[in-house]
Amino acid sequence: MKAVVISVGEELVSGACVDTNTAWLSLALAAHGVVTIRHVTVGDDVTDIATAFRQAMSDADLVVSTGGLGPTPDDLTRQGLADALRQPLEHSTEAEQQIRALFERWQRTLHESNLVQALIPHGCAVLENPRGTAPGIAHDTARCRVFVLPGVPIEMKTMYEQHIVPRLSGGGAVTLRAELRCYGMSEAELGERLADMMARNRNPLVGTTASGAVLTVRITARSCSESEALRLLDAEQAEVRRRIGQGVFGVGEEELEDALAKLLTAQGRTVATAESCTGGLLAQRLTNVPGSSAYFFGGMICYADQAKTDLLGVSVELIEVHGAVSEPVAVAMAQGCRARAGSDFAISTTGIAGPSGGRPEKPVGLVFIALASPTACEARRFLFGEHLTRCEIRDRAAKTAMNMLRLHLLRREPTGQT
Amino acid sequence: MKAVVISVGEELVSGACVDTNTAWLSLALAAHGVVTIRHVTVGDDVTDIATAFRQAMSDADLVVSTGGLGPTPDDLTRQGLADALRQPLEHSTEAEQQIRALFERWQRTLHESNLVQALIPHGCAVLENPRGTAPGIAHDTARCRVFVLPGVPIEMKTMYEQHIVPRLSGGGAVTLRAELRCYGMSEAELGERLADMMARNRNPLVGTTASGAVLTVRITARSCSESEALRLLDAEQAEVRRRIGQGVFGVGEEELEDALAKLLTAQGRTVATAESCTGGLLAQRLTNVPGSSAYFFGGMICYADQAKTDLLGVSVELIEVHGAVSEPVAVAMAQGCRARAGSDFAISTTGIAGPSGGRPEKPVGLVFIALASPTACEARRFLFGEHLTRCEIRDRAAKTAMNMLRLHLLRREPTGQT
Numbered sequence: 046m047k048a049v050v051i052s053v054g055e056e057l058v059s060g061a062c063v064d065t066n067t068a069w070l071s072l073a074l075a076a077h078g079v080v081t082i083r084h085v086t087v088g089d090d091v092t093d094i095a096t097a098f099r100q101a102m103s104d105a106d107l108v109v110s111t112g113g114l115g116p117t118p119d120d121l122t123r124q125g126l127a128d129a130l131r132q133p134l135e136h137s138t139e140a141e142q143q144i145r146a147l148f149e150r151w152q153r154t155l156h157e158s159n160l161v162q163a164l165i166p167h168g169c170a171v172l173e174n175p176r177g178t179a180p181g182i183a184h185d186t187a188r189c190r191v192f193v194l195p196g197v198p199i200e201m202k203t204m205y206e207q208h209i210v211p212r213l214s215g216g217g218a219v220t221l222r223a224e225l226r227c228y229g230m231s232e233a234e235l236g237e238r239l240a241d242m243m244a245r246n247r248n249p250l251v252g253t254t255a256s257g258a259v260l261t262v263r264i265t266a267r268s269c270s271e272s273e274a275l276r277l278l279d280a281e282q283a284e285v286r287r288r289i290g291q292g293v294f295g296v297g298e299e300e301l302e303d304a305l306a307k308l309l310t311a312q313g314r315t316v317a318t319a320e321s322c323t324g325g326l327l328a329q330r331l332t333n334v335p336g337s338s339a340y341f342f343g344g345m346i347c348y349a350d351q352a353k354t355d356l357l358g359v360s361v362e363l364i365e366v367h368g369a370v371s372e373p374v375a376v377a378m379a380q381g382c383r384a385r386a387g388s389d390f391a392i393s394t395t396g397i398a399g400p401s402g403g404r405p406e407k408p409v410g411l412v413f414i415a416l417a418s419p420t421a422c423e424a425r426r427f428l429f430g431e432h433l434t435r436c437e438i439r440d441r442a443a444k445t446a447m448n449m450l451r452l453h454l455l456r457r458e459p460t461g462q463t
Numbered sequence: 464m465k466a467v468v469i470s471v472g473e474e475l476v477s478g479a480c481v482d483t484n485t486a487w488l489s490l491a492l493a494a495h496g497v498v499t500i501r502h503v504t505v506g507d508d509v510t511d512i513a514t515a516f517r518q519a520m521s522d523a524d525l526v527v528s529t530g531g532l533g534p535t536p537d538d539l540t541r542q543g544l545a546d547a548l549r550q551p552l553e554h555s556t557e558a559e560q561q562i563r564a565l566f567e568r569w570q571r572t573l574h575e576s577n578l579v580q581a582l583i584p585h586g587c588a589v590l591e592n593p594r595g596t597a598p599g600i601a602h603d604t605a606r607c608r609v610f611v612l613p614g615v616p617i618e619m620k621t622m623y624e625q626h627i628v629p630r631l632s633g634g635g636a637v638t639l640r641a642e643l644r645c646y647g648m649s650e651a652e653l654g655e656r657l658a659d660m661m662a663r664n665r666n667p668l669v670g671t672t673a674s675g676a677v678l679t680v681r682i683t684a685r686s687c688s689e690s691e692a693l694r695l696l697d698a699e700q701a702e703v704r705r706r707i708g709q710g711v712f713g714v715g716e717e718e719l720e721d722a723l724a725k726l727l728t729a730q731g732r733t734v735a736t737a738e739s740c741t742g743g744l745l746a747q748r749l750t751n752v753p754g755s756s757a758y759f760f761g762g763m764i765c766y767a768d769q770a771k772t773d774l775l776g777v778s779v780e781l782i783e784v785h786g787a788v789s790e791p792v793a794v795a796m797a798q799g800c801r802a803r804a805g806s807d808f809a810i811s812t813t814g815i816a817g818p819s820g821g822r823p824e825k826p827v828g829l830v831f832i833a834l835a836s837p838t839a840c841e842a843r844r845f846l847f848g849e850h851l852t853r854c855e856i857r858d859r860a861a862k863t864a865m866n867m868l869r870l871h872l873l874r875r876e877p878t879g880q881t
Binding site for chain 1: 511
């Protein structure tokens with residue numbers, strides 16, 4: 046089964062935005078044995094859109110487009126598809142009902158222009174969009190299936206799962222994928238440990254990617270039978286886990302905060318945060334997890350030195366003697382936070398996120414992280430590197446803080462397995 | 464002048480890598496008045512490559528391709544171009560000399576397979592690659608110019624500057640772009656206000672995009688002279704600002720926190736935060752800005768009800784009577800925070816981020832935001848919609864909180880202009 050993926054948008058064809066939808070769709074389709082043979086990106090031009098659809102329908106069994114379904118005059122995918130099919134646009138009562146229901150649910154005023162989103166080419170079907178106001182469009186010809194989705198990634202992905210995946214069954218070869226997520230080592234180090242498993246044309250195929258210091262080991266297993274593919278995949282995952290150990294914190298799209306959520310919940314422990322350089326990022330990450338109120342008390346963001354004293358009781362003298370970015374202040378912050386919150390653990394961060402404020406003895410990227418537990422307070426010094434941006438340094442500090450707590454909790458686990 | 468940009472590579476069409484070359488090339492070409500009408504990505508298939516070239520040459524004045532010029536058997540762009548031109552591949556002595564010179568300079572051993580890179584279609588010209596072993600290829604027909612570049616970004620960019628830019632001059636047209644960023648209205652509402660400005664083939668061209676509730680108005684002005692293009696661009700920006708008013712918070716890549724940074728700094732005011740549902744996100748956004756310690760004191764994250772009482776002095780009775788997610792509690796949080804921080808302003812958030820915890824009278828997406836100022840405390844109720852994810856609801860709440868403070872500060876500004 047061959048697919049062509051079309052993306053529509055002036056912001057894409059002009060280069061103002063990098064298109065990530067097409068790559069996502071092609072990867073997703075590949076998991077169902079569909080080979081993408083072409084991506085085409087066109088601007089908000091009805092002729093170009095129509096041509097893209099027409100050529101795609103003549104070359105592929107499956108055509109998926111994203112973008113150009115909004116309510117503004119530059120959203121022309123509906124018209125482009127209608128022209129490609131040589132059909133008029135007509136009002137769909139079903140689409141209008143979906144749009145009206147959504148506005149009602151959101152308690153928002155429907156503008157007349159929103160109803161342009163209820164137009165679809167004659168003979169096409171409406172695809173429900175549970176996350177936005179742009180319904181999708183589906184059309185089947187004798188040899189080609191066409192799916193038209195909005196460009197907003199979350200809407201596109203939800204609709205792909207809901208409307209396209211169920212129609213992709215069948216095929217033959219099964220491709221299964223798994224991803225293991227790791228923290229606390231470099232990609233080169235990870236690559237060395239897995240070198241022999243990463244040979245090309247091997248089955249399963251093992252590859253690594255790095256994003257924001259989180260390393261992902263991607264495993265792809267292929268077989269004619271699903272059970273054999275699953276067996277291959279499971280064996281390979283077990284081998285990777287054996288080599289990486291506690292460096293593996295999760296699978297799929299799990300984040301460090303998800304790993305912490307499991308450990309804290311299982312052990313019935315609570316945590317609070319005292320943040321300086323991360324400025325709320327650590328707490329934000331912890332509370333990304335639904336239900337985090339079960340183990341996250343809250344925290345203090347002590348951006349100004351005064352806040353460290355007022356909110357956490359760090360003594361003025363300690364800050365004067367050692368500086369706000371120092372191990373003793375990190376320790377006092379964590380201990381002060383734990384005492385005030387009455388939690389089992391407290392984590393503190395203090396550092397220089399830059400881009401200015403660095404000095405030779407305390408350069409940009411220097412961060413102290415302390416973890417106060419019922420029995421002790423462990424503090425560590427990190428140098429995240431002056432080549433990183435402010436955003437990246439804060440990100441590394443928050444992740445490293447979560448990883449410190451994760452490793453601490455794992456040492457208390459009987460099995461040590463996340 | 465119209466361009467089609469082609470990228471070649473299995474890793475791109477399969478979705479394993481996101482293609483950034485085409486966006487870069489389209490932006491670069493636009494600066495010379497060349498409008499990219501289409502991007503096409505194909506895999507390592509000689510027929511698909513040839514078809515992409517043939518269609519591009521029939522639709523555009525300029526065709527630029529990247530990728531598929533390496534020495535391995537899956538590098539087929541040379542053959543694809545030859546097929547499209549119906550010319551045989553032939554050995555180029557000039558290309559071989561360039562390759563040999565490079566290997567000598569790098570003190571590397573030349574493999575026989577490297578000389579496949581010296582093949583070019585009959586009648587084409589060789590383009591020197593100063594940074595790699597793959598020479599480029601150029602071909603002029605009566606109505607179209609074709610440039611074939613390698614896919615390695617640094618090689619592609621260097622060769623674009625060296626070989627393509629000099630041949631684009633004389634065309635004359637200059638394209639200038641501006642982006643205005645807006646918050647606090649729907650894309651449909653924005654589209655209605657700008658409808659007549661968004662007609663196609665208008666100059667300047669106006670388009671809108673939405674990402675995370677931030678709306679971007681993109682303006683593209685074209686002219687033969689740079690000064691005229693600038694005049695057009697400025698006039699159009701002024702008109703958009705006139706229609707959107709204080710909805711415009713910034714330009715280019717500015718975020719709401721950047722707009723706040725300017726206003727707070729200019730007015731010499733400070734702010735603190737008291738977050739429940741946003742869990743640190745609001746503070747994290749505020750401290751994204753380097754130098755934010757000048758106006759951001761710090762804050763409290765009061766995730767547990769106990770934390771609202773312990774850290775902010777919200778009375779237990781108030782929470783019992785109205786619930787933690789209520790206007791009175793939002794007000795008490797903001798006032799308690801402002802008193803403890805000693806800041807000019809304090810912003811609080813309390814809401815139901817979901818996915819669970821919603822009830823008919825307090826659904827997921829319900830958020831109260833309060834802004835305590837030296838003279839009053841303003842509180843508002845928002846319904847961000849159950850269709851949004853937890854992450855999106857928190858994101859909207861943090862942005863809306865920043866926007867409330869921004870609009871409050873603007874009311875104090877003599878001009879009201881960001």
